[in-house]
Amino acid sequence: MKAAILTALNTDLEVRDDVGLGDLGPGDVHVKIISSGVCHSDVSAQNGTIPCGTPCVLGHEGAGIVQEVGAGVADIAAGDHVILSFVPACNQCGPCLRGQSYLCDQSMTVAMSPHFTLDGNPIGGFTGVGTFAEELIISEHCLVKVDNDIPLDIVSLVGCGVTTGVGAAINTAEVTPGSSVVVFGCGGVGISAIQGARIAGAAEILAVDMVEGKLEQAKHFGATHVCTPDAFEQMKGEITANQGFDYALECIGNPVTIRATFDAARRGGTAVIVGVGRMDQKIEFTAFELFYMDKILRGSMYGSSNVRTFMPKLLRLWKAGKLDLESMISRRIQLEDINDAFQAMQDGKVIRSVIDFS
Ligand SMILES: NC(=O)c1ccc[n+]([C@@H]2O[C@H](COP(=O)([O-])OP(=O)(O)OC[C@H]3O[C@@H](n4cnc5c(N)ncnc54)[C@H](O)[C@@H]3O)[C@@H](O)[C@H]2O)c1
Ligand SMILES: [Zn+2]
Ligand SMILES: [Zn+2]
Numbered sequence: 001m002k003a004a005i006l007t008a009l010n011t012d013l014e015v016r017d018d019v020g021l022g023d024l025g026p027g028d029v030h031v032k033i034i035s036s037g038v039c040h041s042d043v044s045a046q047n048g049t050i051p052c053g054t055p056c057v058l059g060h061e062g063a064g065i066v067q068e069v070g071a072g073v074a075d076i077a078a079g080d081h082v083i084l085s086f087v088p089a090c091n092q093c094g095p096c097l098r099g100q101s102y103l104c105d106q107s108m109t110v111a112m113s114p115h116f117t118l119d120g121n122p123i124g125g126f127t128g129v130g131t132f133a134e135e136l137i138i139s140e141h142c143l144v145k146v147d148n149d150i151p152l153d154i155v156s157l158v159g160c161g162v163t164t165g166v167g168a169a170i171n172t173a174e175v176t177p178g179s180s181v182v183v184f185g186c187g188g189v190g191i192s193a194i195q196g197a198r199i200a201g202a203a204e205i206l207a208v209d210m211v212e213g214k215l216e217q218a219k220h221f222g223a224t225h226v227c228t229p230d231a232f233e234q235m236k237g238e239i240t241a242n243q244g245f246d247y248a249l250e251c252i253g254n255p256v257t258i259r260a261t262f263d264a265a266r267r268g269g270t271a272v273i274v275g276v277g278r279m280d281q282k283i284e285f286t287a288f289e290l291f292y293m294d295k296i297l298r299g300s301m302y303g304s305s306n307v308r309t310f311m312p313k314l315l316r317l318w319k320a321g322k323l324d325l326e327s328m329i330s331r332r333i334q335l336e337d338i339n340d341a342f343q344a345m346q347d348g349k350v351i352r353s354v355i356d357f358s
Pocket of ligand 3: 089
């Protein structure tokens, strides 16, 4: 079968048609991928920002149809439509039991389990998934069943960017009605955060991006104000009377904008870091400001989302016309176009490219 493989850091993905599948073990499920979004984290695996062994099948934002289930799988059957969750929800570990499945202890085990083969050797998928492939084998803990009547291209977006962004606003920041929000970065994750803030009832939502075209699009999804980074201080002054925002969300993954996000929150406000920076990048805070500003600084893994309840909720919001997923698909592509899609994302030309495997 076909799959797009990262063979070495900082090289183009290689689309091979001779990739094999590993064995269907107990608790595993064989899924045919129908649609996969391209997320910045895939680019971050390619350039080494997110550690990832090579060779590796990239892609972690996908949806598909179950073909076969391994021994002991009771809740999923052939024909089911599923979202691939890049964090498992095992329902047994400490984090899962305390209601934080997005921190599931099984994450590393799943990420380190190779379920593809290449040239006779086992190879892994990014984060244990690998949706840039026509088929994959994955733990049942990484699957969320969805209604079979929802188009799978729409469903695939929920696999990462939408759950992460909407979740960051609703679950992590806990945006309240009438509040002020700033979102830095208007890619798939940032646009979703803007939609989450809108759904939560924020009064003002400022979208900040360095690409002008992204700002026009941000308005469509609910931004009430938009600006490029150079105009940010002035906009902050106008919107918040220089107090700062109730909630500030970073959806880029850059230490400079992470620091700016902390600064953008008002005293007593909340700064949420969604973007993923490199492991060796540092951000400075003075010892004084951390106490004095009384801010909440929170990371956001997968939008602090318990996927089994939050993903179906997002699709109900979509069905009710309250979450616009169609307009987030900027381009529909084939797997062979993957390197162009990586470039388009880095050039700020797309919200999401979606690979059509059907
Ligand atoms: N926390 C999580 O669980 C999680 C999940 C998915 C993605 N992510 C991360 O979220 C981030 C965003 O992902 P995405 O898919 O939306 O990426 P993207 O590339 O589609 O969007 C990033 C946006 O930021 C803008 N931008 C870049 N540098 C900027 C700057 N200095 N100032 C203003 N705007 C700038 C770009 O123009 C672009 O519109 C990435 O770091 C990704 O790895 C985190
Ligand atoms: Zn992602
Ligand atoms: Zn768990």
